[in-house]
Amino acid sequence: MNILDKIVLDKRKEVDLRKGLIPVSQLEQSVLFSRETVSLAERLKISKSGIIAEHKRRSPSKSIINNSLNTQDVASGYENAGVCGMSVLTDGKYFGGSLDDLLTARASCNLPLLRKEFIIDEYQILEARAYGADVILLIAAILTREEIKQLSEIAKSLNLNVLLEVHNEEELHKSIMPSLDMLGVNNRNLKTFEVSLETSKSLSSIIPNDFVKVSESGISNVNAIKELQPYGYKGFLIGENFMKTDNPGASATEFIKELEL
Numbered sequence: 469m470n471i472l473d474k475i476v477l478d479k480r481k482e483v484d485l486r487k488g489l490i491p492v493s494q495l496e497q498s499v500l501f502s503r504e505t506v507s508l509a510e511r512l513k514i515s516k517s518g519i520i521a522e523h524k525r526r527s528p529s530k531s532i533i534n535n536s537l538n539t540q541d542v543a544s545g546y547e548n549a550g551v552c553g554m555s556v557l558t559d560g561k562y563f564g565g566s567l568d569d570l571l572t573a574r575a576s577c578n579l580p581l582l583r584k585e586f587i588i589d590e591y592q593i594l595e596a597r598a599y600g601a602d603v604i605l606l607i608a609a610i611l612t613r614e615e616i617k618q619l620s621e622i623a624k625s626l627n628l629n630v631l632l633e634v635h636n637e638e639e640l641h642k643s644i645m646p647s648l649d650m651l652g653v654n655n656r657n658l659k660t661f662e663v664s665l666e667t668s669k670s671l672s673s674i675i676p677n678d679f680v681k682v683s684e685s686g687i688s689n690v691n692a693i694k695e696l697q698p699y700g701y702k703g704f705l706i707g708e709n710f711m712k713t714d715n716p717g718a719s720a721t722e723f724i725k726e727l728e729l
């Protein structure tokens with residue numbers, strides 16, 4: 469069983485529990501549910517740097533990354549740095565995140581927010597909308613083509629962008645459909661946790677041009693972005709590199725300054 473299998477097993481139990489605690493009608497009545505969303509895909513198309521900065525306390529591959537951060541400071545710091553969007557990990561057990569982090573980020577900045585979650589049920593998309601997200605992540609490795617279609621169409625009907633994440637060619641071929649906005653290639657091998665930009669490079673030519681290309685994980689310096697841009701990548705999801713510092717916003721500011729030199 470790999471890490472994704474374990475996470476999904478726990479996630480099914482968690483979602484059933486949450487459904488019992490907060491009914492769909494309550495999510496739909498929340499103030500943020502009808503908020504006008506912002507398109508991350510459109511921002512990435514016109515951005516020079518394309519940084520999507522992540523809020524990430526810990527992870528299965530690195531254990532604790534930053535336990536002393538203040539979500540409000542991280543969100544406003546990222547916004548001041550000029551990032552295109554912010555990703556908020558909401559999984560508690562493996563990443564130390566929560567929906568409250570998403571809500572805090574929403575209250576602290578106007579950036580398009582990605583709910584970074586292991587989505588297996590439409591209920592989680594309604595939660596994303598109710599807690600202020602603009603974008604959801606769908607992971608091809610844990611969903612069938614039919615599930616990707618159903619979940620992405622629900623997200624689109626709620627005016628949310630969809631970022632579909634793949635790790636290999638097979639996942640990419642099974643997932644291509646018009647209800648996706650962005651295609652993310654994750655550079656982290658989930659069996660070994662090794663990261664390699666070669667994954668993004670090798671898959672780039674088979675991603676249709678209709679989708680905004682995003683490279684995810686293991687981006688630790690400006691050179692990585694300069695290496696990936698010629699392959700058509702417009703978005704770069706960065707977590708650990710910013711979050712391991714005392715001031716993720718300042719770290720993002722320096723990074724973007726260097727990138728735009």
Ligand SMILES: O=C(O)c1ccccc1NCC(=O)[C@H](O)[C@H](O)COP(=O)(O)O
Binds near residue numbers: 654687
């Ligand atoms: O980060 C992990 O260890 C991990 C393990 C299993 C599933 C997902 C995982 N990470 C989620 C992400 O996609 C990353 O947080 C994101 O791409 C940023 O990566 P990084 O810049 O390397 O922190």
